[in-house]
Amino acid sequence: MLVLASIVVAAWVYLAVAHGRFWQSGPELPHHVTPLRMARVAVVIPARDEAEHIEHTLCALLQQDYRWPFRVILVDDNSTDGTGDIARDLAAEDPRLTVVQGQPLPAGWTGKMWAVSQGLEYAPEADYVLLTDADIVHASSHVAQLVAAAQAGNYDLVSEMVRLRCKTLPERFAIPAFVFFFAMLYPFARVADKRSKVAAAAGGTMLLSQAALQRIDGVSRIRAELIDDCALAREVKRGGYATWLGHATRATSLRKYPHFADIWQMIARTAYVQLQYSPLLLLGTVAGMLLLYAVPLALALHTRGITMWCGAATWVLMAALFQPILRRYQQPPLWGMALPLIAMFYMAATIGSAIRFYRGKGGQWKNRTYPAT
Structure with a gap:
């Protein structure tokens, strides 16, 4: 259990310090600028x-x-x-x-x-x-x-x-x-x-x-x-x-997503496409999301001692990395603690995307269904 805890801590530390500063609420283009020369x-x-x-x-x-x-x-x-x-x-x-x-x-x-x-x-x-x-x-x-x-x-x-x-x-x-x-x-x-x-x-x-x-x-x-x-x-x-x-x-x-089913559809439409219709990539994605998001939560809530503290620290770290995007969208900071639950929703929708594909309904958009390419 301690080995697993060490792995998730190391993974999130890497994401925080060495993964292109992905968590930042930027970059942004400068305001009040004008083109340098004529452009049609x-x-x-x-x-x-x-x-x-x-x-x-x-x-x-x-x-x-x-x-x-x-x-x-x-x-x-x-x-x-x-x-x-x-x-x-x-x-x-x-x-x-x-x-x-x-x-x-x-x-x-x-x-x-x-x-x-x-x-x-x-x-x-x-x-x-x-x-x-x-x-x-x-x-x-x-x-x-x-x-x-x-x-x-x-x-x-x-x-x-x-x-x-x-x-x-x-x-x-x-x-x-x-x-x-x-x-x-x-x-x-x-x-x-x-x-x-x-x-x-x-x-x-x-x-x-x-x-x-x-x-x-x-x-x-x-x-x-x-x-x-x-x-x-x-x-x-x-x-x-x-x-x-x-x-x-x-x-x-202006696109609206009033229901959770609309969000699910947004994810499921292209998630398996992103994985190149590969069952192996799907398994790897599911395993990776469980490791990054579900395991820290489980360690924090269901273990004791150092593994509990590793899980809790990782949970807090991922919530902290989420804060710049939450501020951009003017959402309360506590949404950061819900990131493991949100990630599991995305994981489930990704699995749903694969199921839709194998049922012949993958790649649907605007009343059209596209074959795998």
């Missing part, structure tokens, strides 16, 4: 059944305080709820908005990547392309901020983890932990390090240079990817281009 920007938005959010998203983009050529391209991916009609009404009032009617989905493509590919065809003249989602609201200075950062740092991909909605109990339970776990998988400092192989992006905000897009053939290489943002980042970084990933202060998601 095109925003590409794939949208399928997003009538609830699309007007807010488009209006925020059309109100950007950006002095250089700027346009917005929305690809209506065969929506059935009037998303395209709302966008076309706005386009009639602002010529900077182009609404593209999506073509039928060809074999071998995911719906989102096919929509993005069609949108990119309308942006060949842009120096930078901003890929964003239909539920993201951007502050008026955000596009200028992204372009300024890309130019100042000579980055070909600037991406941000947008501020996710965190109001309902399920959201407060799971959303800060989602950001924490994502940063643990892809430490932001290592994403920006050219010497590191870690590559990641967050799909809500991805500003790409035209040079990088042309070098990697747009999104054709990742046409079948369900976790498309990280796949795109891998292609960009593999090409030798510089990338940056941080936390957004000027972009917010």
Whole structure:
């Protein structure tokens, strides 16, 4: 038992001091900056059944305080709820908005990547392309901020983890932990390090240079990817281009998760994809999450002596590392002590993702089911 306690203590000490400072509530792009030189920007938005959010998203983009050529391209991916009609009404009032009617989905493509590919065809003249989602609201200075950062740092991909909605109990339970776990998988400092192989992006905000897009053939290489943002980042970084990933202060998601079932669906949709549909990786993930989160709690509550203190100290350490993200989402510090329980929820949803896959229901999104690739 003491050996097990020593292992979990060592694991969390390593994560705290040597894993790319993943637990920090940063980095963030500087505010009040302007682009160093003229840059034409095109925003590409794939949208399928997003009538609830699309007007807010488009209006925020059309109100950007950006002095250089700027346009917005929305690809209506065969929506059935009037998303395209709302966008076309706005386009009639602002010529900077182009609404593209999506073509039928060809074999071998995911719906989102096919929509993005069609949108990119309308942006060949842009120096930078901003890929964003239909539920993201951007502050008026955000596009200028992204372009300024890309130019100042000579980055070909600037991406941000947008501020996710965190109001309902399920959201407060799971959303800060989602950001924490994502940063643990892809430490932001290592994403920006050219010497590191870690590559990641967050799909809500991805500003790409035209040079990088042309070098990697747009999104054709990742046409079948369900976790498309990280796949795109891998292609960009593999090409030798510089990338940056941080936390957004000027972009917010409107996507709601009112029920625990919605959170479960969010995780289960791509968790087994992340594990490459591998039973061995699934077993390793389950074992790792039990070791990191369940074992310290069990040691603290069900043993005595030094093993109890090791478990308690580890539990407190993980809660402390969680605090910067909790503060970012304005959540009480005590949520940190619930991290083992939250992790078990994520572990169960990951197992559920595998079960869904083997039942032929994996990779479902927007009423489409995608095969394993």
